[in-house]
Amino acid sequence: xxxxxxSPLPAKPSILPQFGALARSIAVPVLAVVxxxxxxxxxxxxxxxxxxxxxxxxxxxxxxSDAGLTxxxxxxxxxxxxxxxxxxxxxxxLFNIGxxxxxxxGAMLSAWAGFAFTGMPPVLHxxxxxxxxxxxxxxxxxxxxxxxxxxxxxxxxxxxxxxYVASNLLEWLVTPAxxxxxxxxxxxxxxxxxxxxxxxxxxxxxxxxxxxYQPGGNTQDTLHLGVFLALAVALIVWVVLxxxxxxxxxxxxxxxxxxxxxxxxxxxxxxxxxxxxxxxLAGLAGAIQTxxxxxxxxxxxxxxxxxxxxxxxxLAGNSPIGIIPSALLFGVLGAGGSQMQLASRVPVELIQVxxxxxxxxxxxxxxxxxxxRIRAEGVGEKVKLSTGWGxx
Amino acid sequence: MDQQSFVNLAAIVAVINAxxxxxxxxxxxxxxxxxxxxxxxxxxxxxGMMLSGAFAAFMANVFLSNPDVPAFWQQQPIRLGLCILAxxxxxxxxxxxxxxxxxxxxxDQIISGTVxxxxxxxxxGYLYIGGQNTLGGLPNVINNxxxxxQGLLFYLGAILFDKGLLxxxxxxxxFLIGFALFRTTWGLRTRSVGENPRAADTLGINVYRLQYxxxxxxxxxxxxxxxxxxxxxxxxxxxxxxxxxxxxLAVMIxxxxxxxxxxxxxxxxxxxxxxxxxxxxxxxxxxxxxxxxAMLPYILTLVVLAGFVGRARPPAHVGQAYEVE
Numbered sequence: 001x002x003x004x005x006x007s008p009l010p011a012k013p014s015i016l017p018q019f020g021a022l023a024r025s026i027a028v029p030v031l032a033v034v035x036x037x038x039x040x041x042x043x044x045x046x047x048x049x050x051x052x053x054x055x056x057x058x059x060x061x062x063x064x065s066d067a068g069l070t071x072x073x074x075x076x077x078x079x080x081x082x083x084x085x086x087x088x089x090x091x092x093x094l095f096n097i098g099x100x101x102x103x104x105x106g107a108m109l110s111a112w113a114g115f116a117f118t119g120m121p122p123v124l125h126x127x128x129x130x131x132x133x134x135x136x137x138x139x140x141x142x143x144x145x146x147x148x149x150x151x152x153x154x155x156x157x158x159x160x161x162x163x164y165v166a167s168n169l170l171e172w173l174v175t176p177a178x179x180x181x182x183x184x185x186x187x188x189x190x191x192x193x194x195x196x197x198x199x200x201x202x203x204x205x206x207x208x209x210x211x212x213y214q215p216g217g218n219t220q221d222t223l224h225l226g227v228f229l230a231l232a233v234a235l236i237v238w239v240v241l242x243x244x245x246x247x248x249x250x251x252x253x254x255x256x257x258x259x260x261x262x263x264x265x266x267x268x269x270x271x272x273x274x275x276x277x278x279x280x281l282a283g284l285a286g287a288i289q290t291x292x293x294x295x296x297x298x299x300x301x302x303x304x305x306x307x308x309x310x311x312x313x314x315l316a317g318n319s320p321i322g323i324i325p326s327a328l329l330f331g332v333l334g335a336g337g338s339q340m341q342l343a344s345r346v347p348v349e350l351i352q353v354x355x356x357x358x359x360x361x362x363x364x365x366x367x368x369x370x371x372x373r374i375r376a377e378g379v380g381e382k383v384k385l386s387t388g389w390g391x392x
Numbered sequence: 393m394d395q396q397s398f399v400n401l402a403a404i405v406a407v408i409n410a411x412x413x414x415x416x417x418x419x420x421x422x423x424x425x426x427x428x429x430x431x432x433x434x435x436x437x438x439x440g441m442m443l444s445g446a447f448a449a450f451m452a453n454v455f456l457s458n459p460d461v462p463a464f465w466q467q468q469p470i471r472l473g474l475c476i477l478a479x480x481x482x483x484x485x486x487x488x489x490x491x492x493x494x495x496x497x498x499x500d501q502i503i504s505g506t507v508x509x510x511x512x513x514x515x516x517g518y519l520y521i522g523g524q525n526t527l528g529g530l531p532n533v534i535n536n537x538x539x540x541x542q543g544l545l546f547y548l549g550a551i552l553f554d555k556g557l558l559x560x561x562x563x564x565x566x567f568l569i570g571f572a573l574f575r576t577t578w579g580l581r582t583r584s585v586g587e588n589p590r591a592a593d594t595l596g597i598n599v600y601r602l603q604y605x606x607x608x609x610x611x612x613x614x615x616x617x618x619x620x621x622x623x624x625x626x627x628x629x630x631x632x633x634x635x636x637x638x639x640x641l642a643v644m645i646x647x648x649x650x651x652x653x654x655x656x657x658x659x660x661x662x663x664x665x666x667x668x669x670x671x672x673x674x675x676x677x678x679x680x681x682x683x684x685x686a687m688l689p690y691i692l693t694l695v696v697l698a699g700f701v702g703r704a705r706p707p708a709h710v711g712q713a714y715e716v717e
Contacts, residue, residue, distance in 0.1 A: 043518065095502055153697035156436055156502055160638050161690040161697075168690075172683035184681075307510065314503070352514030360507045366497045 029315050029322075031368050032361035033329065040354040044346050054344035061339020062332040066215035068339075070223050074293065076324075076331030078103070078305055080230040081285035083312035083323045084237050085137075085278045089155075090318045091241055092274035093254035098144060098159025099282040100306025101166035102137040106283025108170050109136030110290040111297035112186060114203025125206040130287045137283015138276045140166060145275025149268035155275070163306070171299050174198045188296070199298040209292035226288030231324065233284070238320040250274055282306060304352070311359040330355070405547045407666045409554075415655070415662030416562045416624070417442065420617035421640025422647060422654040423569050428487075428610035430573060430649060431603050432586040433494060434711045436505030438614045439637025440512030441486045445479035445618025447516040450628035452478035453526040472530055476558075476619050483615020484608050486512065491607035495600055498713045509637075517630045529623040530556035556624040558616070562655075565613070570651040582606060586707030589714040599714055635690065642693040646700050649707065657696070664688040 041051035062072045082099045089096035096102075110133035117125060143162060147153040175198055177183035188201040213223040241247040253260040253270050261267050286302065294301055312330050316322030333355065337348040361368050368374070421438050428435035452475040456465055465471060486508050493504040533556065536549040573579035581602055584592040589599045614637070621632060639661055647654030668685040 095506070097506065147694065147698050151698040152701045153694070154701070156506075157638050157641055157697055158694055160635060161693045164635050164690040165687050165694075168683040168687045172681050175681070175683070307513075310506065311510065347518060349514065349518035353511075353518045356507070356511035356514040359510055360493075363503045363507050364493050364497050364499050366499075 025317065027372075027374055028365045028368050029317065029326070029362055031372050031374075032315070032365070033358055035361050035368065035371070036354050036357035039357050040350060043350065043353055044344075047346070049344055049346050051346075054340050054346040054350070057343025058333070058336035058340040060336070060343070062336030067221050068335060070213065070215050070221045071335040072328070072331045073223060073227050074221065074331070075334040076327045077227040077230040077292075078285040078289050078302070079309060079312050079327035079330045080234055080323055081288070082282045082306050082309035083316065083327050084234060084320060085141075085282035085285070085306075086309050086313035087316065087318040087320060087323060088237060088241070088281060089274055089278040090313060091254050092250045092270065093257060094148065094155050094271065094274055094278070096141070096144075096159055096275065096278050096282075097156055097310060098140065098162050098306075099278075099285075099309050100302075100304075101159065101163035102140040102279040102282035103286040103289075103302060103306045104170055105140045105166050105286070106133035106135075106137035107286030107290045107302060108173065108186075108200070108297045109133055109283070110287035111200045111203055114207035114291060114295075115201045117207075118204055120204070120206050122206045122208075122210075125204065126209060126291065129203070129207045129291050130284060133283045133287020133290070134280040135283065137286065138280040140283070141275040141277070141279020142272065145272040145279075148275070149271040167299070170297075171198065174200055174297065174299060186297075197298070198300075199296050202296045203291065207291055208295060209288060224288070224292035226292040229288065230285075230327075233281070234320050234324055237281070241320060246273075282309075285309075308355060311355050311362075314362050315358055317362075401544075401547050403670065405550050407663070407670055408551055410666035410669050411659055411662035412551075412555075412559065413624070413662070414665040415658040416559050417617040417620045417636055418640050418643055418658040418661055419562050419566060419655045420613050420620065421637050422643040422658060423565060423651055424610045424613035424617065425641050425644040426573070426647075426649050426651060426654060427569065427582075427606050427613065429644065429710050430586045430707055431582045431606035432589060432707060432709045432712070432714065433491070433603055433607060433610075434501040434505065435487070435490065435607070435610055435614075436502055436641065437486065437490050437508030437512075437637075438505075438610075438617075438640055439633050439635065440505075440509035441483045441611055441614035442618040442621070442637045443516055443631070443633040444486055444512040445483040445615030446621045446632060447512075447520065447618070447628055448482035448615070449475045449479040449619040449622040450526075451519075453529070453622065454524045457525065457527040466527065468527075468531070471527065472623060475623060476616070479615040479619035479622075480612050481615070483613070483618065484611040487607045487611020487614065488604070490611075491604050494713065495603055495607075501711055501713075513631060516628075520628060520630060526627075529625070530558060533557055533560060558620045558624055561616075562620075566651045566655045573651070583707070585714075586709055589709055593714075593716060599716065603714075639689055639693050642696045645706070646696045648705070661689050661692060664692050 037055070041055075044051040044054050060068070062068050082103055085099045085102065086096050110129045113129045113132035114125070117128065120128070140162060144153075144155045144158040147158050148155045173184045173186040174188070175184040176187055177189070183189055186200050188199055209224040209226045211222045211224055212228070215221060241251065249260065249265050249270060252263065253265060253267055257267050285305070289302055289305075290297055308330060312323060312326050315329070316326035333351050337351045340346055340350075341348050421442060424438050424441070425435055453471070455461070456471045456474060465474070490504050490508055493499040493507070494501045532554050534553045536546065536553045538546040538549040540546050573582065581592065581597050585597060585599050585602050593599050617636070617640075618633070622628060640658075643654050643657040643661060646657035665688075667688065668682065671680060671682065671685050
């Protein structure tokens with residue numbers, strides 16, 4: 001049995017699979033999450049703390065109140081978009097580990113558009129900000145796309161390297177003045193020249209994403225329009241992947257680049273476009289963070305968002321619709337983390353451990369299948385990533 | 393020689409030493425990649441193994457430096473030996489996990505490696521508690537025996553001596569693995585499995601066992617490079633490997649999967665890192681912001697990947713799961 005040989009493209013999946021098929025397809029991810037939570041409890045016990053109180057605090061913090069629920073949805077939105085950035089590329093046979101860099105470049109460019117333009121009508125300014133975010137992310141996806149398509153440089157390494165380049169570049173842009181150096185070009189300095197912490201000036205209120213719901217209390221916990229935008233984009237990505245010629249070609253390249261080449265698809269060009277669109281999706285995630293949540297760009301915002309989205313995408317089996325529940329789970333984990341620490345003294349970093357365990361069990365689905373005795377599903381669409389270093 | 397040229401010589405020696413210092417963990421990481429890839433397994437998890445190895449070495453050092461620990465265990469060779477051992481074991485365990493996932497469960501090797509990277513970042517972040525003290529890292533094996541008045545000898549000595557045990561071990565390992573790969577049965581078997589596992593299998597080589605063994609060695613080397621970061625470097629901090637594991641892979645490609653060439657590549661990267669320190673030392677920040685110099689190794693990696701991947705020929709079967717018939 002060679003599970004890596006690609007079968008012909010299966011029939012167009014419907015957006016809502018049959019119930020039996022649905023149950024089968026979510027069994028592994030659900031059990032992966034359960035297993036990860038159980039192993040997470042072992043880590044809590046090893047630290048001499050109480051796992052029940054920890055998880056109770058987590059659930060209460062994320063779902064126990066209007067504010068908590070809002071916070072969960074708020075955190076879900078960027079996970080959907082950056083998760084899509086990983087999943088979209090994955091469908092095209094590219095492993096985009098650079099969602100992090102694409103996201104922060106997008107966040108920065110959106111912030112720049114937000115404070116540099118003044119006196120704009122709100123709708124236009126919001127759109128320009130989002131557009132700038134998409135552009136920034138797309139640019140940061142274009143580079144590894146070109147490198148992969150025309151030199152063969154593997155995207156896993158080039159996107160990681162670009163993450164580091166992006167973080168240094170952005171740090172320089174907003175770095176405050178020090179005795180040894182001038183402030184960065186976008187640093188937030190007042191009229192007498194003293195600069196705040198490493199961040200840009202606040203964006204104009206006209207660039208704020210409209211608030212849809214505000215449960216009161218903490219002003220940061222407001223439901224902004226970006227949450228619905230993210231859901232809509234997930235649907236659009238599904239349509240593009242499964243209902244357009246471009247999507248068909250993209251998936252074909254992902255499953256078998258050689259066959260695609262023989263079928264007359266221009267693989268290099270498609271590779272570049274795949275990365276550009278993936279980058280744009282991550283950039284949009286950054287933009288809604290800037291325009292909906294922070295209203296400025298700080299170097300320490302969204303520190304691990306892009307990395308976590310790898311797990312979000314894999315948990316969803318790289319399905320654009322599956323990304324929504326997967327991102328919601330990560331949103332809940334993120335929103336309840338601080339309450340968990342408060343209730344049980346378990347460090348927030350536990351969330352990262354649980355996320356990593358989820359990723360492991362989803363990736364190694366055979367382990368989960370063996371432990372819980374779930375039948376394998378036969379040969380489905382399986383994208384192959386590690387075909388040496390210079391292929392394509 | 394006049395005073396001026398001695399000042400320049402001191403700067404040159406500082407750059408050379410800083411280059412070697414940064415090249416050590418990268419070289420060990422590249423060796424780790426070579427041993428794994430020559431047997432046909434892509435190991436993108438070196439970064440995570442390095443980070444976990446560094447954490448293990450640090451925690452072992454913290455634990456053994458506790459005043460309650462009997463003096464016997466605190467003797468420098470025993471304490472530091474155990475720190476290195478901890479790093480190496482943790483690296484090996486993670487590599488064996490990678491082997492299990494990718495050889496037994498046929499998980500895509502890139503995904504499996506990424507799992508190890510993310511897992512390492514999460515677990516070390518969770519377990520790390522700041523503000524802990526140790527009795528210190530590895531001392532110099534031999535201090536520079538020459539004094540400043542001896543001029544050139546002093547500078548030569550500063551390059552040859554004043555280094556920790558792991559730095560010298562790296563030179564030895566570059567030689568050892570190069571020799572083993574091309575002059576021993578193990579090396580021949582490794583290379584044949586990486587090129588054509590089916591043929592190797594037909595000739596009676598146990599492909600899986602060889603791959604497991606090589607992954608264990610690969611993890612050992614990655615763990616060792618993590619130990620270098622702690623024992624010949626600084627205290628632990630979250631995510632301290634900072635992409636070195638990926639740079640090591642670029643160096644491996646640059647070195648065409650050969651240990652000695654990979655070492656030369658690592659020196660190049662070490663040099664790029666060394667420039668950063670020199671620039672800060674010379675107060676050149678008004679001219680070039682330090683962030684741009686900090687980007688240099690990463691950009692260099694991109695250039696190397698773009699420029700060399702097309703021409704470099706990796707082991708033919710690398711990255712593809714092998715199915716015994």
